[in-house]
Amino acid sequence: MKELEDKIIQANSLESLEKVRVELFGKKGILAGEFAKMKDVPGPEKRAFAQGLNENKAKLQASFDARYEALKVEEIERVLKSEAIDVSLYGTVAQKGALHPVMETMDKIIDYFVALNFSVESGPMVEDDFHNFEALNLPKYHPARDMQDTFYFKDGGLLRTHTSPVQIRTMLETKPPIRMIAPGTVFRRDFDVTHTPMFHQVEGLVVDEKGKVSFANLKSILTDFLQYMFGDVDVRFRPSFFPFTEPSAEVDISCIFCEGKGCRICSHTGWLEVLGCGIVDPNVFKAVGYEDVSGYAFGLGVERFAMLMHKIPDLRSLFEGDIRLLEQFR
Ligand code: PHE
Numbered sequence: 001m002k003e004l005e006d007k008i009i010q011a012n013s014l015e016s017l018e019k020v021r022v023e024l025f026g027k028k029g030i031l032a033g034e035f036a037k038m039k040d041v042p043g044p045e046k047r048a049f050a051q052g053l054n055e056n057k058a059k060l061q062a063s064f065d066a067r068y069e070a071l072k073v074e075e076i077e078r079v080l081k082s083e084a085i086d087v088s089l090y091g092t093v094a095q096k097g098a099l100h101p102v103m104e105t106m107d108k109i110i111d112y113f114v115a116l117n118f119s120v121e122s123g124p125m126v127e128d129d130f131h132n133f134e135a136l137n138l139p140k141y142h143p144a145r146d147m148q149d150t151f152y153f154k155d156g157g158l159l160r161t162h163t164s165p166v167q168i169r170t171m172l173e174t175k176p177p178i179r180m181i182a183p184g185t186v187f188r189r190d191f192d193v194t195h196t197p198m199f200h201q202v203e204g205l206v207v208d209e210k211g212k213v214s215f216a217n218l219k220s221i222l223t224d225f226l227q228y229m230f231g232d233v234d235v236r237f238r239p240s241f242f243p244f245t246e247p248s249a250e251v252d253i254s255c256i257f258c259e260g261k262g263c264r265i266c267s268h269t270g271w272l273e274v275l276g277c278g279i280v281d282p283n284v285f286k287a288v289g290y291e292d293v294s295g296y297a298f299g300l301g302v303e304r305f306a307m308l309m310h311k312i313p314d315l316r317s318l319f320e321g322d323i324r325l326l327e328q329f330r
């Protein structure tokens with residue numbers, strides 16, 4: 001009896017206690033074996049024998065139940081301990097995102113023109129010679145093509161070097177009047193502190209009946225736009241050349257770093273060049289079959305705007321994918 005009780009007490013896990021249970025109380029267990037001996041006990045002693053067995057069984061059952069409870073509590077404590085969460089530990093903090101400065105600048109530019117009822121158009125990044133050059137008054141072998149270092153495909157296709165082909169596509173698809181901008185990605189073989197082979201432009205085009213669109217309109221809208229983007233700056237239009245506009249101008253703002261006094265960033269000129277524009281060349285209208293219309297167009301580099309607005313010294317840093325750059329713009 002003592003031996004059986006020890007078995008129960010020595011069981012140190014629920015599993016080993018279960019083994020003991022089968023051994024003692026099971027159908028073929030020790031107790032069942034004892035009860036089976038009843039049939040060999042002489043008649044008059046049967047009663048006392050059975051009573052003794054039943055008492056022992058009850059005692060064993062009681063120690064079993066007590067041991068079971070104790071082990072159960074131990075088990076729960078063990079699980080609680082192993083699954084405990086230390087709420088005072090540092091966790092992995094989710095990184096908060098931020099708009100890329102190029103996207104943010106692009107959005108700001110788009111907002112301005114959408115508020116003035118310009119539509120937002122788009123076109124393919126893989127272009128053909130006609131839309132990227134020919135229709136923009138840039139015939140084959142024209143020296144002005146050298147202004148844009150082009151990535152060509154073997155089949156003659158190319159990565160668009162500017163968003164101006166979207167002007168051509170939009171004019172071929174719709175009738176005037178047109179008031180559109182075309183934000184998009186463009187590509188040139190260029191790589192230094194102020195150039196990356198992939199960058200973004202926003203193109204603008206306004207076309208209406210002949211005489212309705214003037215250089216004065218262009219000048220006033222771009223002046224207002226640049227002051228919206230850069231604050232209280234002076235704006236100046238400088239004669240320039242683009243094959244698809246005549247006359248053409250490059251537009252400068254007074255240097256936002258030195259307020260026009262002259263510094264390293266404006267090469268001591270007091271001015272920063274920010275976009276190109278002009279009156280649409282008649283040859284462009286001819287290429288898309290437009291007659292008796294006039295128009296103006298402009299194009300700007302979004303990275304250049306972002307660089308100036310955020311005082312980012314190296315344009316290449318915008319595309320290195322270094323999270324520390326974005327963290328500064330949260
Ligand atoms: N497409 C020109 C460029 O990429 C910019 C431009 C657009 C100039 C429209 C004039 C008119 O440099």
